[in-house]
Amino acid sequence: MNKILAVIRREFIERVRTRAFIIGTLIVPLMTFGFAYLPQLLLKRDTRPRSLVLLDGASGSTGDSVESALRRVTLGTGATVRSRYNLVRLRTGAEVDRLRDSLIQRVGVDSLGAPGLDGVLVITDRGVEDGKVSYYGTNVASFSDMRSLERAISPVLRGERLERRGADSDMIAAAAVELDLQTNKVSKGRLTGESGESSFWLAYITSFVMYFSLIMYGIQVMGAVLEEKSNRIVEVLISSITPFQLLMGKVIGVAGAGLLQLAIWGGASFYVTSAIASRNAGGLEQVAVDGTRQSMSLPAVSVDLVVVVLIFFLLGFLLYSALYAAVGAMCSSQQETQQAAQPVTILLALGFIAMFTLINDPSSSMAKILSFIPFFSPLVIPVRYALSPLPMAEVAGAVAATLLGVIVIVWMAGRIYRVGILSYGKKPSFRELWAWVRTT
Amino acid sequence: MSSPVIVVDRVTKRYSGHTAVRSLSLEVPAGGIFGLLGPNGAGKTTTIRMLLSIITPDEGTVTLFGAQGSGRDLSARIGYLPEERGLYPKMRVLDQLAFLGECKGLSRWDARKRARQWLERLGLGDWTARKVSDLSKGMQQKVQFAGALQHEPELVILDEPFGGLDPVNSQVMRDVVVDVARSGRTVLFSTHIMEHAEKMCDRITIIARGEKVVDGPLAQVKREFGHSSLALTFTRNGAAAKSILADRSLVARVDDSGASAEVELAHGAEPERLLKALVMADVGLSRFEVVEPSLQSIFIAKVGAEAATPAASEVVA
Numbered sequence: 164m165n166k167i168l169a170v171i172r173r174e175f176i177e178r179v180r181t182r183a184f185i186i187g188t189l190i191v192p193l194m195t196f197g198f199a200y201l202p203q204l205l206l207k208r209d210t211r212p213r214s215l216v217l218l219d220g221a222s223g224s225t226g227d228s229v230e231s232a233l234r235r236v237t238l239g240t241g242a243t244v245r246s247r248y249n250l251v252r253l254r255t256g257a258e259v260d261r262l263r264d265s266l267i268q269r270v271g272v273d274s275l276g277a278p279g280l281d282g283v284l285v286i287t288d289r290g291v292e293d294g295k296v297s298y299y300g301t302n303v304a305s306f307s308d309m310r311s312l313e314r315a316i317s318p319v320l321r322g323e324r325l326e327r328r329g330a331d332s333d334m335i336a337a338a339a340v341e342l343d344l345q346t347n348k349v350s351k352g353r354l355t356g357e358s359g360e361s362s363f364w365l366a367y368i369t370s371f372v373m374y375f376s377l378i379m380y381g382i383q384v385m386g387a388v389l390e391e392k393s394n395r396i397v398e399v400l401i402s403s404i405t406p407f408q409l410l411m412g413k414v415i416g417v418a419g420a421g422l423l424q425l426a427i428w429g430g431a432s433f434y435v436t437s438a439i440a441s442r443n444a445g446g447l448e449q450v451a452v453d454g455t456r457q458s459m460s461l462p463a464v465s466v467d468l469v470v471v472v473l474i475f476f477l478l479g480f481l482l483y484s485a486l487y488a489a490v491g492a493m494c495s496s497q498q499e500t501q502q503a504a505q506p507v508t509i510l511l512a513l514g515f516i517a518m519f520t521l522i523n524d525p526s527s528s529m530a531k532i533l534s535f536i537p538f539f540s541p542l543v544i545p546v547r548y549a550l551s552p553l554p555m556a557e558v559a560g561a562v563a564a565t566l567l568g569v570i571v572i573v574w575m576a577g578r579i580y581r582v583g584i585l586s587y588g589k590k591p592s593f594r595e596l597w598a599w600v601r602t603t
Numbered sequence: 604m605s606s607p608v609i610v611v612d613r614v615t616k617r618y619s620g621h622t623a624v625r626s627l628s629l630e631v632p633a634g635g636i637f638g639l640l641g642p643n644g645a646g647k648t649t650t651i652r653m654l655l656s657i658i659t660p661d662e663g664t665v666t667l668f669g670a671q672g673s674g675r676d677l678s679a680r681i682g683y684l685p686e687e688r689g690l691y692p693k694m695r696v697l698d699q700l701a702f703l704g705e706c707k708g709l710s711r712w713d714a715r716k717r718a719r720q721w722l723e724r725l726g727l728g729d730w731t732a733r734k735v736s737d738l739s740k741g742m743q744q745k746v747q748f749a750g751a752l753q754h755e756p757e758l759v760i761l762d763e764p765f766g767g768l769d770p771v772n773s774q775v776m777r778d779v780v781v782d783v784a785r786s787g788r789t790v791l792f793s794t795h796i797m798e799h800a801e802k803m804c805d806r807i808t809i810i811a812r813g814e815k816v817v818d819g820p821l822a823q824v825k826r827e828f829g830h831s832s833l834a835l836t837f838t839r840n841g842a843a844a845k846s847i848l849a850d851r852s853l854v855a856r857v858d859d860s861g862a863s864a865e866v867e868l869a870h871g872a873e874p875e876r877l878l879k880a881l882v883m884a885d886v887g888l889s890r891f892e893v894v895e896p897s898l899q900s901i902f903i904a905k906v907g908a909e910a911a912t913p914a915a916s917e918v919v920a
Contacts, residue, residue, distance in 0.1 A: 181693070399747075402657055
């Protein structure tokens with residue numbers, strides 16, 4: 164037992180010490196941080212109010228409504244909150260074009276140390292009818308600036324058009340309400356408190372993480388086995404420990420390093436996203452690009468889902484890393500493994516592809532069949548469970564079937580490994596592999 | 604401790620279409636240095652791997668220390684240096700040795716302490732924190748040597764231990780092996796370099812094509828073989844000498860080196876008859892000596908040139 168611990172510890176420590184591991188572990192949180200946080204940081208830094216001239220060529224109260232709508236848009240959070248626009252409104256009547264041209268000459272031109280205009284917004288009666296408003300500015304390339312203007316003005320103009328056709332303010336308010344589909348996940352006749360969207364994301368993320376970590380750490384096990392074989396160190400080890408101990412020690416050591424990496428990635432992502440979520444909830448960040456907040460918020464994860472994911476991750480990891488180890492043991496060079504590992508990788512990829520169909524219909528008969536095939540269940544069950552919790556009996560059955568498969572596969576892989584690590588030269592045929600499995 | 608450390612009883616190992624070891628029996632007594640000799644492909648490495656239960660024999664049994672259990676079960680009492688050397692290239696030297704110690708059942712702390720001592724002893728004290736790949740090939744061999752010996756095993760099994768070493772390092776290793784044997788422990792090593800075996804071994808077994816050819820204490824092997832071995836040197840008339848030595852009623856075998864020859868007399872032939880014939884032929888005899896045969900000549904006589912390579916056509920019956 165101490166020997167297997169020594170193998171596990173060696174595998175874990177040597178793996179965690181490598182530059183590849185350290186860089187790989189750091190780069191994912193940094194990227195998460197970069198993608199999730201930088202746009203927010205940039206927005207937060209965007210504290211300069213825009214100087215705007217509203218050239219009001221429209222009749223009636225349209226100009227008033229647009230002006231008040233723009234004045235309501237704020238910038239910054241908490242104590243630093245203030246108006247987004249330094250607004251000057253000019254009523255023009257028929258002289259819109261001439262005034263506009265003279266104002267444009269001052270856009271982006273500093274005079275006497277004072278910054279120039281950022282832009283000129285022109286509204287006309289025809290524009291209100293057509294839904295067309297012209298903006299002349301230095302910042303037209305800024306997606307968020309333009310979104311912000313659009314979002315402020317669009318409902319005002321819609322209201323104006325309705326009002327001009329005799330709608331009262333009640334009707335206008337009623338027409339302004341947009342559809343917001345409220346999805347609620349029901350499982351076994353009970354509300355779960357999760358929304359449909361969050362369970363989709365959960366399933367989606369789970370499937371990706373499962374697939375990529377199985378393939379990534381499986382290939383690491385294969386590389387480690389091949390390394391020991393091609394360094395010929397395996398013979399000394401095999402004289403002191405059984406091949407099975409060595410195999411299990413390697414698999415567990417790689418799994419440990421992998422889980423550490425996943426935990427760091429998961430923890431960092433969770434921290435970053437929840438930090439952003441709380442910032443968004445607390446502040447009045449109105450300019451956030453649409454949808455950001457939705458995808459950022461972590462879906463609520465139930466404990467039983469975590470347990471199911473962990474169980475199947477471990478089962479899948481044992482199964483696939485044993486297969487990859489067997490491949491590593493039967494090969495003599497890196498190039499050989501690339502070809503020899505293909506059947507295993509294809510098996511994994513099949514399960515991954517199947518998941519995409521499952522996400523649409525998690526209770527199809529195909530989904531049920533795949534749940535009992537050990538090669539696929541580690542990928543299929545967590546996704547199905549994330550979409551809607553499965554009956555306990557089905558999960559238990561799948562665990563039993565998978566466990567049985569894992570035992571058989573690990574046993575066979577162990578036999579191949581035992582012979583393979585001491586065989587050099589030609590890669591064995593399937594017939595020879597079968598002979599390896601049967602030799603005592 | 605009079606019971607043998609290793610008893611190999613009629614062991615056979617077959618690989619697809621080829622018998623590597625055929626009904627081989629061996630006994631290695633406790634203490635001393637035992638040489639397992641044979642040409643390339645004779646089955647030395649296969650035999651050693653079976654001793655260590657790296658592979659299992661198809662037939663026959665291996666008993667170590669007179670005890671139950673396989674070589675792996677008893678691995679804490681055995682040190683092993685395989686023919687194919689290998690270390691983890693990216694691992695630090697000390698960590699590497701300590702890990703090998705732990706695989707032998709040492710505690711982590713003890714393994715590190717011993718690893719440090721051995722590295723000092725072999726002059727690698729400054730290299731403990733370096734990666735194995737930074738070491739020269741000779742240094743790496745020393746590290747492996749330390750790995751085989753650091754847990755102070757009762758039985759040390761070395762497969763071609765001096766291959767690929769320069770003369771200085773080879774001498775260092777031989778001194779270590781002799782030290783181990785002097786401390787009362789048992790060393791078994793395989794080699795095809797007879798010089799090493801001749802200088803170091805107390806007992807030898809020569810195997811060829813998976814079968815035992817010669818077995819016993821080195822002195823006895825030489826005695827049984829050597830009563831009819833003669834060393835000759837002549838200074839002229841080489842052709843005449845050659846024709847005398849070609850007489851099969853007189854000479855069974857000649858190891859001819861031109862001006863000198865090592866000669867094995869035919870069964871029942873008297874050395875005097877040969878001397879008389881050579882004097883008559885006026886070959887300018889400057890040396891005529893009954894000598895102990897070299898292990899080299901015993902090896903060649905017993906194994907034969909044709910056995911130096913295993914027959915590829917040999918098929919399992």
